[in-house]
Amino acid sequence: MPRAVITGAAGGIGGAVARTFAAAGYELALLDLSKAEQPGAESIALDLTDPEAVAEAFERIARRWDRIDALINVAGINHRAPVREMAVADWDRMMDVNVGHMFLTAKNAVSHMGEGAAIVNMASISGHVATPDYPAYVTTKAAVESFTFALSQEVGDRGIRVNAVAPGWVNAGFTDAALSEAENPQDIFDAAREAHLLGRMAEPEEVADAALWLASPEASFVTGQTLFVDGGLMRKH
């Protein structure tokens, strides 16, 4: 039975990733700020930006498992502020959570990974197009891709692959927040229809399927890459 560690598993995309990997026969360890509810999985609540807490979580995982086959880094947050109004603490928090946690989990995971293992990091089309008023998010998501290909070089000789998935809009928690702020929620679905060639936003399971494939042996020659799961948004932009 293959084994996967998933961060952000209490969230919308992370939860879909956990369900998809469980359905594909993976044994799971789920890391998030709050405990992720997933039958049969080991769920660990922690601050993913605390180096000691992350190290402790991986020690706990290593006591149960002799190896890790997949590390799927999904955890991420958002913060709305233009640069001229950005508080340094908010900027740092965005960097720590969205890309720093991937550094910490990878740092602790790779020694338990071997030939054929894979890391998948959640990037975003926001690493390629500027979303107004979200400069920190745009910066962190571009950084996720740079981190991905830098790490792919470092662990490639051990047969470990590292890739990123870049979704467009996803019908998950982030979008729910935008919907709750919108005066007319229908406007958001209309905008999604306009933004994507396929005329809608993604379901979280569609993003999870891409992560599952990248982690699988079927993607054995794919490393250092970003797979866009964006319904044609980048092509349309």
Place this chain on the structure above:
Amino acid sequence: MRPLAGQIVVTGGAGGIGAACVKAIRAAGGTPVSLDQVENPDCRSLIVDVSDEAEISAAMADIREVSGLICVAGTNAHGRLEDLAWEDWRRVMAVNVRGMMLAMKHAQVSDGGGIVLTASVAAHIGCDGYTAYHTSKGAVLGLMRATSGEFAPRGIRVNAVSPGWVDTAFTDRGLAALPDGAAVRARAAEAHILGRIAQPAEIAQAMIFLLSDSARFITGTELVVDGGFLRKR
């Protein structure tokens, strides 16, 4: 990966990557049909010149409805700009670009189906002496992006796979044409982060993933399957 169903046409289905696609399609539950200049004994094969509209159109009419199309057929010509004959340039563009356009134009892809074009890492880097090939593969990416919008209203997704070095007869022929082919081949493995070149089946796996329902929100994009070749300098 979710299973495939129905007929799937592979242009260049008798070559290294194409024949690997035929095997992978069957293993995933689909019915492969090869279009190539020679027969693939593993599946139904139609003998065509993919650059000829009359031949492609007749073959696609004969095959009728398909759930997917994978365009692999491609050719190469060695020659720097000043040495490259107009006829050689036109032949590479005719097979590599016009051939894919014609296959998309005439294939009877059902609503919700998929199309995968074969681009190359050659669309992103340059090697002296392969002007026509590099140009044609850049054009394939343009063709993919342009047509993804045309097919989207019918739920048909169009994507490209860009291989790096692949262990095929196509690669062997290209190397044989070089005075230092053996030395180039010996250095190829270390040009990849994964320390080796690809087997054709690894390219085929990526192509059939993009055709499958697992990739149902992926369109208009390029999947580079190069073992980290482009990332390594």
